[in-house]
Amino acid sequence: QQPVQSPQAVILREGEDAVINCSSSKALYSVHWYRQKHGEAPVFLMILLKGGEQKGHDKISASFNEKKQQSSLYLTASQLSYSGTYFCGTDPSGNQFYFGTGTSLTVIP
């Protein structure tokens, strides 16, 4: 049930871009993206509900493929504040939520 995330970790310099992927073996009802700082609760970034959907705000955006089995999170022109662990949350049936193993993102000056 747990979605697969890649990469596991990435280190960027300020201003560089990154892509984080989230895949499921089954079509999903929705996919959520969260960012978590160490020892804190995950913070909601965005949710995608429709196949082929793309959305974003500021310099963080995400896509959901047509078959609703894969989502990607795009971080452009990264800032130091983007550092943290990113999780995708998937909802295979509309009432349960499973989270990926996380991607550790570190932005350095």
Place this chain on the structure above:
Amino acid sequence: DGGITQSPKYLFRKEGQNVTLSCEQNLNHDAMYWYRQDPGQGLRLIYYSQIVNDFQKGDIAEGYSVSREKKESFPLTVTSAQKNPTAFYLCASTDLERGGNTIYFGEGSWLTVV
């Protein structure tokens, strides 16, 4: 302000003891969840509940128990049967009626076995 309150923030447990983590929400959400997070790991589902007086096991329910006597409360008991309980525990809730909605998290509880 609406939200989810978890307590305590930090808890120490002796070997063989049961401990209970509190989770209260005032968002009027039907669904509530408990997740466990180990250092450097993802969130794993322990139990979830979609309605009062009903709950289901997640992927790692062994050694844990829950109750859902009130809509706003979903306490988690870590029993002595849980052999490795040291972890960060997160409670969450969502509004199932509107479907695909945002999951709200509490601030988490750190449990350490001493």
